[in-house]
Amino acid sequence: MMEKVAAVKSMYKNVDHNLAKLIGLAGGTPVSSGDMLAIKINMCDARPPETGTITHPIFLDALLRYLRENYEDLNIYVVESDATVVLADEFIKWFGYMPVLERWGAKWFNLSKDEIINTEIKGNFLKSVSVPKILKEAKLISLSKLKTNSLSKITCSLKNQFGCLPIRQKSIYHDHLSEVIVDANLAMKPVFSIVDGILAMGGARGPSFGTPIHANIILAGHDPVAVDSACAKIIGYMPEKVKHIKLAEKCGLGSIKHKLTGDKISSIDFEIDKLTAVQSFVADKIKKIMRQSSRSKWKKKK
Amino acid sequence: MEKEKINIAIIGAGAIARRAHLPAWKTIPDANVSCIVDVDQNLAQKVAAEFDVDRTTDDIQMVLDDSSIEILDVCTPTPTHHKIMLDAIEAGKHIICEKPLTSSLKDSIDIYNKYRENTEKRKISLIYNWRYQDNIREALNRRLGKKPVGDYISLHGTAFSHIPVGWTSNTWLYHESAVLYDFTPHLIDAVQWLVDKPAGTVFAHGKEFTENAKFLSSAQIIIKYENGPTAILDTSWEINSNQFNIDVYGNCGHLHIDFKRDNFFEFHGAMTPLDELRCFVKKMKNIANGIVRKNISTKMLLAYRPLFNNFIQAIKEDNESPMPIEREIWVGTILEAAKISIKEGNPISCRELLTNVRDLHKNS
Numbered sequence: 001m002m003e004k005v006a007a008v009k010s011m012y013k014n015v016d017h018n019l020a021k022l023i024g025l026a027g028g029t030p031v032s033s034g035d036m037l038a039i040k041i042n043m044c045d046a047r048p049p050e051t052g053t054i055t056h057p058i059f060l061d062a063l064l065r066y067l068r069e070n071y072e073d074l075n076i077y078v079v080e081s082d083a084t085v086v087l088a089d090e091f092i093k094w095f096g097y098m099p100v101l102e103r104w105g106a107k108w109f110n111l112s113k114d115e116i117i118n119t120e121i122k123g124n125f126l127k128s129v130s131v132p133k134i135l136k137e138a139k140l141i142s143l144s145k146l147k148t149n150s151l152s153k154i155t156c157s158l159k160n161q162f163g164c165l166p167i168r169q170k171s172i173y174h175d176h177l178s179e180v181i182v183d184a185n186l187a188m189k190p191v192f193s194i195v196d197g198i199l200a201m202g203g204a205r206g207p208s209f210g211t212p213i214h215a216n217i218i219l220a221g222h223d224p225v226a227v228d229s230a231c232a233k234i235i236g237y238m239p240e241k242v243k244h245i246k247l248a249e250k251c252g253l254g255s256i257k258h259k260l261t262g263d264k265i266s267s268i269d270f271e272i273d274k275l276t277a278v279q280s281f282v283a284d285k286i287k288k289i290m291r292q293s294s295r296s297k298w299k300k301k302k
Numbered sequence: 303m304e305k306e307k308i309n310i311a312i313i314g315a316g317a318i319a320r321r322a323h324l325p326a327w328k329t330i331p332d333a334n335v336s337c338i339v340d341v342d343q344n345l346a347q348k349v350a351a352e353f354d355v356d357r358t359t360d361d362i363q364m365v366l367d368d369s370s371i372e373i374l375d376v377c378t379p380t381p382t383h384h385k386i387m388l389d390a391i392e393a394g395k396h397i398i399c400e401k402p403l404t405s406s407l408k409d410s411i412d413i414y415n416k417y418r419e420n421t422e423k424r425k426i427s428l429i430y431n432w433r434y435q436d437n438i439r440e441a442l443n444r445r446l447g448k449k450p451v452g453d454y455i456s457l458h459g460t461a462f463s464h465i466p467v468g469w470t471s472n473t474w475l476y477h478e479s480a481v482l483y484d485f486t487p488h489l490i491d492a493v494q495w496l497v498d499k500p501a502g503t504v505f506a507h508g509k510e511f512t513e514n515a516k517f518l519s520s521a522q523i524i525i526k527y528e529n530g531p532t533a534i535l536d537t538s539w540e541i542n543s544n545q546f547n548i549d550v551y552g553n554c555g556h557l558h559i560d561f562k563r564d565n566f567f568e569f570h571g572a573m574t575p576l577d578e579l580r581c582f583v584k585k586m587k588n589i590a591n592g593i594v595r596k597n598i599s600t601k602m603l604l605a606y607r608p609l610f611n612n613f614i615q616a617i618k619e620d621n622e623s624p625m626p627i628e629r630e631i632w633v634g635t636i637l638e639a640a641k642i643s644i645k646e647g648n649p650i651s652c653r654e655l656l657t658n659v660r661d662l663h664k665n666s
Contacts, residue, residue, distance in 0.1 A: 046464070046465045046467050048512050082471070085464070085467050085468040086467065087471060087473065090467075090515075093514055093515070094512050094514055094515035095512060095514065096512065208542075209542055286593065286598070
C-alpha cells in the first residue's frame, strides 16, 4: 500500500481549521492521551518567521491547540538544538515562541543541553549517533519548513532531524550531509511529520537566505520519506534525484512512492535557477577551503 | 644575534583572539605571546596549546604585576574593557584593545583621563583593522593628500552583516544598542579618518530586531560635519549581504572603498562603460588573487598583522600609536550621540554631548 501524504491549502490566518483537516486526511496522529511528545521545530538561523526561514510560531500555535483539544494530559516539549548559527535558547525568545508555549502549557527544551545516549546504527557515515535522552523517551513530531537548500536541494521533514543532533558545530557534517541526514533519522525517526509551507522558501540560497515563497500549503504524513518526496515534487525536484530521500528509502526509513490526498496542488514556482545553485554551492566550498587554509597558515610558517 | 622580543599577554581567549589576534602575533618576529589570560581555564589551555603559548592564567593581576610583559592585548567582551584598561594603565603597560573601547562615552573618557594622568610614554591603540588593509591603506595614503575627488560632499557607508551568532555563542552583544557596537565603530572610524575633523551633529534612526528581541539590529546614522560633508551610515545585522563599503563623493570625483575585498576605486566625471569595465577587471583580479593566496574570506582579519607591527614600531621608536585613544573618543562620541538620537528622535550636537559627559565626569 502506498504511503498517504496529505496536503491542504492554507494561510496562517485560517491554519487552525486547516491543520485539523490536514491531520484528518493524513489518518490522524499516532498520539495517545498521556503521551510525552517532542515537537521539533526548525530554527536554523537568526531570521524572523516573516523571512520563511523558521517554523512560524502561528503554525506551532495551531498544532499545540490541536493536540490540547484532542488529547488529554499530554506532556509536550518543543525542541531544537544549538547549531553553527543557532543559539536555540535565545531564538526561542527572540522569535515569539514563548507566549505560544505558555498559552498551551508546553515546555521549551534545548537538545544540546540534554544527556546524550550514544546509539549504534548501521549508518551511512556515522556508526553511532548522539541522541538526546528526551528523544528516547518522547514521541517525536517533526514540524519543519518547506524550503530549498543549497547543499541538499530541499530541507523539509528528514533534514529537520539533522537539527536534532546536539553538537553545535553541525557544519562539520556538511561534506556528507545527505548521509548524516539519513543517519540522524535512523536514530531519531519522527512518528509524524508536518510541513509548514504557507510561507515557504525558494531560490538557490536556502535554507536561510532564499526567496520567501507564498506557497500557502501545509503537508503531513506518517512516513517522513513520503512527506519529503511530496515536498520535493512541489519544489520542482524528482524525489529520486534528491540524495537523502533516495538514501532514506534504501535504508528502510520509508517510501518514495506515496498517494497525495487533500487539495489539488497547482504548480508553484520555487525559483530554482540551476546556474545560481551551482554558483552558490561552489562559493560555499571555496569559502570553506579558504577558512581552513587561513587558520592553519601560521602553523606552517612556524 | 636574535632580536629582543616584546612579551605580550592576551586577555581573553575567545573567538577574536583565536581567529585574528593570535594568528597575527604569531607572524611577527618581534613579538612573543607569553601568556593567555581567561576566566575559562579550559578554553585558555586549549587555545594556548593551539598557538604554542607557554603560560595561561585566570588571574589578570599576575600579568599586571609581571614586569616582563610589556603589552596587554585586550580581546575580552566590551563590557569588561573599562576595568581592565584602568588597571592596565595603572600597571604601566602598553595596551592594544579590541574596538569599541567601551559602550559608554563616560567610561571611555574615564579611561582617556586615566591615561593622560599616567605616563604618556605608554602606548594605547584601538583595533580598527578595516582601514589597515594593504590595498586600501596604500591607495588612500597615495591619493588622499592630493585630494583627488576635491571637496567632499557626502560619504555613504554600509556595514551589512549576519547577526554574530555564528561568530560567538556569547550573548553579551545583544544589549540595547547592539548593532551600534559591532561593525558600526569601523564605519565611523573610517569616516573620521577620511574627513579628519570632529563631527558636528548626529541624527540617527534605529530598528529593534523583533518584538521579543529588543536590541538594535539596524540603524541609519547621519553625521553632519561643521563646514564639511555629511556622512550617511547604514548598518544592519538583518541585511545579510556582507557588504562593508564607503563611497566618498566629492566635487571632482568619487572613491569607492570595498573593505571586504580590500579594494579601492576612483572615478571622475560621469561613469562610462569603460569605467565599469575597468572596475570589473579590477574586482575579478582581486578575487582571483584572493583565491590564489587563500585569503578571499579573511582579508579584514589579515590586517591585524600590519596594525600590530606598527604598534610595536610605535613603542620602539616612541611614535604615535596607529589608532590613538584620542580618535576613539571621536568614535565614542558619535556612537553615544547616535544612541541618544535614536531614543529621543532629535539631532545631537557632539560638542555639547562631549562637554556634558566631561562635566558629568568631573562632578562624579
